[in-house]
Amino acid sequence: MDLDLIRRLYGKGAKVYDAVFGPLLDRGRRLAVETVNATGAKSVLEVGVGTGLSLPLYRRDLEVTGIDLSPEMLARARERAAALPNVRGLLEMDAQNMSFPDARFDAVVAMYVAAVVPDMHRLFAELKRVCVPGGHVLVLNHISADKGVLGTIDRLAAPATRALAIRSDLTLKTLVDAAGLELVAADDAGIGGYIKLVRFRNKSSEPSLGSAGGGQGGGRA
Template identity: 35%
Template sequence: MSAFANFWNRVRYSSWAPFYDLIAQHTRSMRCRSLAQLNLQPGERVLIVGAGTGLDLDLIATGPIVTATDLTPAMLERLRRRAARLGLAVDARVMDGQALEFADESFDAVILHFIVAVIPDPVRCMREAARVLRPGGRAVILDKFAPDDGPLPLWLRLLNPLASVLATHVNRRLGPLLAGSGLRVIHREPAALRGFFQIALAMKD
């Protein structure tokens, strides 16, 4: 299941890659708010999982040591070009966010922007983020989520079959995902569209 889902993710995000920055330009202010929660410090080691074309790099000042991973080479190729343009030294690697090839406790901070609703197994992804974080390290999550409780709203039930094939799931619930992640929620806020987009800051104890 995960192998086919990863294959399909690579196919569809290779197709999206040339247009991704245009489609995702509306996410900039949400990213700013999420990264403000993370409050990165100079010299901190930060990992971006499912980093895509590197839109977050525009908002990370020089200072943190950035590692960026993604499953889709076409997305990472754009990220490498962006890093070069910005004069940032980024270690960019093709990697599955469900099986990170890093030792335990390798990072001070992890960025999970618009990956938790896309990756086949989001709990595995968040557990991997927790594993590679040092104790006291933080993670920010920014994505589209269904409400934690109650039945799934009709519009999400109708939208999910198409959205999940083309780009992203819209039926995942952040609270239950975080509960199984090994990360403790410090802060959570709605980011846009009446809380459909949400930001969470979590910590590894």
């Protein structure tokens, strides 16, 4: 999987993306955004924001920034964000190498992206870096079963889905090991538990962000 291939695939798929993956993956998006909305976060970064399906779901007082590799996906996200003043920026950027300063966001979210990026360790290193100490890191993704029939199917499908730049054999252990973050919970988020919302806390000795209403905002421009 390389970045050019990912750009090409999502560039071609941008027009049909919402029809194919909109409703199918919507439950997880809603759960992820509701979770962010319920924290005290004042700023959130969504990496791999795609066509921006999640953007209208964020609290209107939450400053939202989105990044994506694909200009075509971003163009659709920008149309969607035109009526959303809390969406402050939709930028073309590699989630593995972001240009934001350290600790820029109170929360960072990656929806259906972890299995697409070429290097998950670099992704998590960046998510940690740009998130405030004690902040929320949420990853929404399909999670392969370690064993059993579903696990075997995922492993067999892996070579084919890799051609579509998607790693189908991503297990919770692989994800948590790569994250190197404090695991809070992994909740079912759709398709019979195949999709999970994995919640992490950005480890820190500093006081962590409070839940609902009690956060310390990053709030930098």
